[in-house]
Amino acid sequence: MNLLSNQLTMQRFCSSGLVRHFSEVLITLWRWRPRVKKNLGTTTTLLLFLPLLIATAFISSLWNSDTSNFSVHNISRNKTVIIVSRKPQNRPPKRITTPLNCVKNQTQTCPTNYPKTSQTQKSISDYSITPTSTCPDYFRWIHEDLSPWKVTGITRDMLERANQTAHFRLVLVNNKVYIHKYKQSIQTRDVFTIWGILQLLRKYPGRLPDLELMFDCDDRPVVLSRDYSGPNNKGPPPLFRYSGDRWTMDIVFPDWSFWGWAEININPWESLLRELKEGNNRRNWIDREPYAYWKGNPFVAETRRDLLTCNLSDKHDWNARLYVQDWILESKRGFQQSNLASQCAHRYKIYIEGYAWSVSEKYILACDSMTLLVKPYFHDFFIRYLQPLRHYWPIRDKDKCKSIKFAVDWGNTHKQKAQEIGRAASNFIQEELKMEYVYDYMFHLLNEYAKLLKFKPVAPDGAVEVCSETMACNANGSHKKFMMESLVKGPSITNPCTLPPPYEPKVLGAFYRRKLNAILQVQKWEDRYWESLKKQ
Structure with a gap:
């Protein structure tokens, strides 16, 4: 030796x-x-x-x-x-696995030996072989969403007024999570949202400060800006939800489906993202059907019912192939006709909102197909960053059929450009919306939010401590399957990405003007197209 x-x-x-x-x-x-x-x-x-x-x-x-x-x-x-x-350079910290501590034949409780800060996280700050990456640009909207409280901060009174529509209150104290439920959400939105936050704490244990928040799991935002525009207003209540719009001040948070949508058999995002990539590789864009595809539930909104009039008929071919999704029937058949990775067979895919923003947005953008995005009124946490003619093709909400037909004709004439638009969107989804960045977005949003609190978070009477064990160990069926599949195995060996600074007003104004100009340009092309057909 x-x-x-x-x-x-x-x-x-x-x-x-x-x-x-x-x-x-x-x-x-x-x-x-x-x-x-x-x-x-x-x-x-x-x-x-x-x-x-x-x-x-x-x-x-x-x-x-x-x-x-x-x-x-x-x-x-x-x-x-x-x-x-010279001082030896630190080696990368070893990855630590934190298994679930499930007990049999006993009431499941949270482990008492959770470290406030893992040894892995402590050693990360000394490990500087590679610098921390900068977060994607859509993280800048964290600053915009929290701007209503930048000057005043968030008081206890503001928070309590947010419980008028909230489904649950979440309190984080000393790295322990307490939940006080007010009412049942649609399906298991609340369950998988809470599960997602617990996984964030497994990924970055002890890294978040104490905080207290209210979460509304319904679709439409409710905190109207006009109600808090006067000089004597009490300040808007900070209310978290999955989407917002230009008229409201709700704080936008990643939706529950990133950890799986058990009711309609949609897998957690990390595995589904791989499946979508494999589905893209099965069929080249040029070999796909040269039409616009949409499949969904049209009965949740008038705008979707209007979309169905653009389907192929004896009188018209608007270049659209539209299908009604019957989720009750699909559930009985074992979801055999709803595999998302197999729905990347057309050159164009349509995104249209339902009752509000739709979860389907990220699945459609990930398909390599050029996304035809019917004018949206709501946004989630990342869509605000995307630009027309770069990531998607804008479709008018009025006179959809003509707008869709022109978009498909244009794409089939300008094939290379149409492919570039589709690929830019799917690359964004694959690279900048991977689960690593979803967790980092949550981390920075909650961290910046906690800085605004003007009171000490305290678990209220009636709140119950929850952890991965209390949620997953006793779960059954697809709920347990998705939880175990999306379980964060242990602390991250890298720091979160670095949060970029807020937009300067001039930069943000230029961003909106660029987006509006691109939409107006498409509308001009479309008008000329139909005028030329009239002259023939």
Whole structure:
């Protein structure tokens, strides 16, 4: 073993830059040889180099299998070699796995030995081989969503007024989560939203400050800006939900489906994203059906029922192929006709809102197909960043059929550009909306929100402590399946991405003008198209 260790040490030494510097010393000594009497012979010559050999062995032993402990400086004037010890660079922290602590035949409780801050997280700050990446630009909207409280902060009174429509209150104190439910949400939206926040705490344990928030799981935002525009208003209540619009001040948060939508068999986002990528690779864009595809529930909104009039008929072909999704029937059939990865077979896919914003948005954008986005009135946490003609093609909400037909005709004529638009959207979804960034968005949003609180968060009477164990250990069926699939296995070995600064007013204004100009440009092209057909 000692022989092998010595061999490895010498290999590391010889492969280092020191060999070159010692060679220079040998050359220098060789130039000194005239000063040595010629009759000293070989023995004296060896004695002359003996100190150098001893020094080499000494340095090799100090090297101790890690050449990074030393730095070498060569002073060119006299070929002097200086070896300076420096602090060894930290190695990447080892990934830690935190298994669920499920107990059998007992009432499941939360473990009491959860660390406030994991050892892995403590060592990250000392590990700087690669710098922390900057978050995607859509993170800037965190600042915009929290701007109503930038000056005043958030008081206890403001928070309590948010419970008028909230489904639950979440309190984080000393890295423990307490939930006070006010009412049942649609399906299991509240369950998987809470589950997602618990996974965030597993990913970054002890990194978030204490906080207290109200969450509304319904579709439409309710905190109207006009109600808090006067000088004597009490301040808007901070209310979290999945979407917002230009007239409201609700705080937008990633939706529950990122951890799975059990009721309609949609897998958690991390695995589904891989499936969508594989589905894209099955069929090249040019080989796909040259029509616009949509499949969904048309009965939730008038605008969707209006969309169905654009379907293929004996009188018209608006280049649209539209299908009604009957979720009750699909559930009975085992969801055989609702696989999202198999729905990337058309060159164009239509996104249209339902009662409000729709979860389907990210699935459609991920398909490599050019997304035809019917004018939206609501936004989720990332869609505000996307630009028309770069990530999607804008469709008018009035006279949809003509708008869709023109978009498809334009794309089939400008195939390369249409492919670029579709690919830009899917690349954004794959690279900038991966689960890593979803968690980082949540982290920064909650962290910035907590900074605004003007009171000490306290678990209220009636609140129940929850953790991954209390939610997953006793779950059944697809609920348990999705929870186990989306379970964060342990603390992250990297820091969250760096939150970019807020938009400057001029920059944000230019962003909106660029978006509006692109939409107006498309409308001009569309008007000319139909005018030219009338003249024929």
